[in-house]
Each structure stands twice: as structure tokens, then as C-alpha cells.
Amino acid sequence: MQEPQFMSHATLTAFGAYVPERVLSNADMEQIVETSDEWIVQRTGIHERRIAAEDEYCSDLCFAAIRNMQARYGSVLTDVDFILVATSSPDTFFPSMSARIQAEFGIGACGAADIQAACAGFVTALQLANGLLLTGVHRKILVVGAETLSKITDYTDRTTCILFGDGAGVALLERSDEGAFIGSYVSTSGEDSHQLYRSSLSSSINGQPITPNGKIIQNGREVYKWAVSQLPKGISAIMERYGYDTADLDWFVPHSANMRIIDSVCEKTGIPVEKTLTSIAAYGNTSAASIPLALDLAMKESRIKTGDLVLLYGFGGGLTEAALLMRWTL
Structure with a gap:
């Protein structure tokens, strides 16, 4: 049986990212749990992480990443017709982070949904965005991957707390006859x-x-x-x-x-x-x-x-x- 051909009308037209200002280094981790810079680097490859401020949440990171994209590409968002956010650490489970983005940027009639696929979330959201663009109903989609994992990390567990950090990235996908996927x-x-x-x-x-x-x-x-x-x-x-x-x-x-x-x-x-x-x-x-x-x-x-x-x-x-x-x- 011949494999079905993958169909795509999704083209990447803009990109942005944001990480919080606070740096949590391996030396800092040594003051929190019994560990060492050498041990962390050998087992994970991690040297430092970025940590959201106490009053900084997933939605804030999403907003900042999108503003970074706008500054770099001059992207217009008023005609975005769907927003997908991949996250496991939202401010609230509802309203969704995607709905928060819609409100923050004054986007008109658009769909909004959060995707919970953990570390596979950003790619899953790209796959779903491609499907929405294929229908022809949607033409411009924001895809965001954002986490504030520091807020759900157990800093008494030395085997996991050394791993996690915070940040956000955003891709703008638009419908094109020559899809990039x-x-x-x-x-x-x-x-x-x-x-x-x-x-x-x-x-x-x-x-x-x-x-x-x-x-x-x-x-x-x-x-x-x-x-x-x-x-x-x-x-x-x-x-x-x-x-x-x-x-x-x-x-x-x-x-x-x-x-x-x-x-x-x-x-x-x-x-x-x-x-x-x-x-x-x-x-x-x-x-x-x-x-x-x-x-x-x-x-x-x-x-x-x-x-x-x-x-x-x-x-x-x-x-x-x-x-x-x-x-x-x-």
C-alpha cells in the first residue's frame, strides 16, 4: 500500500522568542540541593536556566515572545484567525493562554485553543496548524510554545529540579500554495x-x-x-x-x-x-x-x-x- 502524500499549505513567515531575565546557574543550584556544576553538566549538558519572576506567568512570556516577533518582522496580527498555545504550565487552565493572547493583542474573530502535549507540544501545535490551513478556512495562525516550569518544579527533588527552566517561542504560519512542511x-x-x-x-x-x-x-x-x-x-x-x-x-x-x-x-x-x-x-x-x-x-x-x-x-x-x-x- 502506497503511503499517503503529506499535504501542506503552511509557510513560516515570522518568529519570536523570550526568556525571563533571572538566571539560575549551576552554582546557584549548589546552594539549593546537594549537587555540583560538574555533576549537572556531565549528566544533562545544562549550565544555566532562566526563571520567571514571582509575578511573571506563562501568559506574560507569551506576550513578550509575540512582541519580540513583531519587533523583528513587523508582523500584523489583526487578521490572525487562529491561536494555538502549547503549554503544561498555564496561569489558569481556563481561560486559556490563547484566549489571553487574543485579548492582549486585540485580535478580532479568531479561534483559540491550548494544546497539552508536554514536551511534544510545540511540534504538535504546528501539525494541527497545518491541518487548519489545509481546510482553506484559516489563513494565518499563531503557534506558541511557552512554559513557566519553575512554578511547578519541586526544588527539594535534586533529580528533577536541576533540569527545568522558563521561556517562550512563537511562530507565525500563513497559508501558501507552496507549503514548507x-x-x-x-x-x-x-x-x-x-x-x-x-x-x-x-x-x-x-x-x-x-x-x-x-x-x-x-x-x-x-x-x-x-x-x-x-x-x-x-x-x-x-x-x-x-x-x-x-x-x-x-x-x-x-x-x-x-x-x-x-x-x-x-x-x-x-x-x-x-x-x-x-x-x-x-x-x-x-x-x-x-x-x-x-x-x-x-x-x-x-x-x-x-x-x-x-x-x-x-x-x-x-x-x-x-x-x-x-x-x-x-
């Missing part, structure tokens, strides 16, 4: 979802009791094993499905979870680490914001260029995977 891949391993979660109302997942403290809980060893096993399969699947080889890639942009994961995946797939864009060293693990922050850093360094073949790969809580093969159009 080439191919898509998704996978979910919900049977393992109790290995990484933030508790809320329920006291169990998959029959397993969970810690009801509202903070991020992760079994790092199991998540690592899952990621280094699953990602090479997913990368092979998307590249083969759409007629490409990893050697064709100009850039691989995985979720910046942990450099040990990224190094292992690169080794297994043959993707040079030098062709990998991350935000882990400067910003830590920012979940749905990590991929747009990595792209923003690459743009500032003039590394990524118009026409480059780019593979975005989100993975994490769920346990979910979402990949998108695209041509860079900025």
Missing part, C-alpha cells in the same frame, strides 16, 4: 505515562499511585531508556516515508531534554551532533518552549538559513512523540 510523524506510549507526570485530581495513572503535590515527577532512568529507544525508530520512519536520508538534513532540532539523550540518538541515527540545534545549555529543559528557543538561538547566530532541510522532534510526557520535516522559510 514536508512530512509528519506521531507516536504515543501512554502505557508508560506514569514515568513522567504532573499530578492534579487523580491519585493514580495506569493503576500506579502518583504523588499528589502538583509538581513535576519524573523517573529519569525510564524516560531516558524510552527516548533513546523510540526516537531513532521515529526518525527512521519519517525520513524513509518521505524519501529522505538523515544525511540530507541540514539541522536536527530535538526537544532539549538532556544532552545525553540527544548524543545517544545522534549516535544511533548517524546525525552529526554538529548538525543539532538545542537550547539545553543556556535555558535547561523548557518543555514546549525548548524547540522554538533552539531555533531562535540558531537564527541569532546565523546558523539556520532559508531553504535548509530541518527535522523538528518533540518528545516527552504522555509519553508522546511528534516530528515535523520542513524547509526553513525565513
Whole structure:
């Protein structure tokens, strides 16, 4: 059976990002829990993170990233007809962050929805935006990945608190006859979802009791094993499905979870680490914001260029995977 051809009318026309001013370095972490700069760098690749101010929330980071995009590209938002925000740490579960954005920027008649796909959220939102543009009903969509993970991090848990930071990135997608998205891949391993979660109302997942403290809980060893096993399969699947080889890639942009994961995946797939864009060293693990922050850093360094073949790969809580093969159009 022949694979269905991926359809796209989505083109990237503007991009923006924002990180809070406060820096939380590894030296600072040494004053919070029993750890060391050497231990953190060896096991994660993280040197520092950005932390939202006490009165700074997810919506504030979204607003700042969008204003950064407007300053860089002069983007007009009045005709945006849908807003998608990927986040696991919203100010409020409702109203949504997307509705907050609509109000803040005075956007008229548009749809608004938040996406909860954890670290795969930004890529999932891009995939959904492409589908909305394909209908022909929508022509201009804001896609935001934003997190204030510091507000849901347990700073007494030395195995997780060293990981997480805050930030936001935004992409403006517009309908075009020559879409930039080439191919898509998704996978979910919900049977393992109790290995990484933030508790809320329920006291169990998959029959397993969970810690009801509202903070991020992760079994790092199991998540690592899952990621280094699953990602090479997913990368092979998307590249083969759409007629490409990893050697064709100009850039691989995985979720910046942990450099040990990224190094292992690169080794297994043959993707040079030098062709990998991350935000882990400067910003830590920012979940749905990590991929747009990595792209923003690459743009500032003039590394990524118009026409480059780019593979975005989100993975994490769920346990979910979402990949998108695209041509860079900025």
C-alpha cells in the first residue's frame, strides 16, 4: 500500500522568542540541593536556566515572545484567525493562554485553543496548524510554545529540579500554495505515562499511585531508556516515508531534554551532533518552549538559513512523540 502524500499549505513567515531575565546557574543550584556544576553538566549538558519572576506567568512570556516577533518582522496580527498555545504550565487552565493572547493583542474573530502535549507540544501545535490551513478556512495562525516550569518544579527533588527552566517561542504560519512542511510523524506510549507526570485530581495513572503535590515527577532512568529507544525508530520512519536520508538534513532540532539523550540518538541515527540545534545549555529543559528557543538561538547566530532541510522532534510526557520535516522559510 502506497503511503499517503503529506499535504501542506503552511509557510513560516515570522518568529519570536523570550526568556525571563533571572538566571539560575549551576552554582546557584549548589546552594539549593546537594549537587555540583560538574555533576549537572556531565549528566544533562545544562549550565544555566532562566526563571520567571514571582509575578511573571506563562501568559506574560507569551506576550513578550509575540512582541519580540513583531519587533523583528513587523508582523500584523489583526487578521490572525487562529491561536494555538502549547503549554503544561498555564496561569489558569481556563481561560486559556490563547484566549489571553487574543485579548492582549486585540485580535478580532479568531479561534483559540491550548494544546497539552508536554514536551511534544510545540511540534504538535504546528501539525494541527497545518491541518487548519489545509481546510482553506484559516489563513494565518499563531503557534506558541511557552512554559513557566519553575512554578511547578519541586526544588527539594535534586533529580528533577536541576533540569527545568522558563521561556517562550512563537511562530507565525500563513497559508501558501507552496507549503514548507514536508512530512509528519506521531507516536504515543501512554502505557508508560506514569514515568513522567504532573499530578492534579487523580491519585493514580495506569493503576500506579502518583504523588499528589502538583509538581513535576519524573523517573529519569525510564524516560531516558524510552527516548533513546523510540526516537531513532521515529526518525527512521519519517525520513524513509518521505524519501529522505538523515544525511540530507541540514539541522536536527530535538526537544532539549538532556544532552545525553540527544548524543545517544545522534549516535544511533548517524546525525552529526554538529548538525543539532538545542537550547539545553543556556535555558535547561523548557518543555514546549525548548524547540522554538533552539531555533531562535540558531537564527541569532546565523546558523539556520532559508531553504535548509530541518527535522523538528518533540518528545516527552504522555509519553508522546511528534516530528515535523520542513524547509526553513525565513
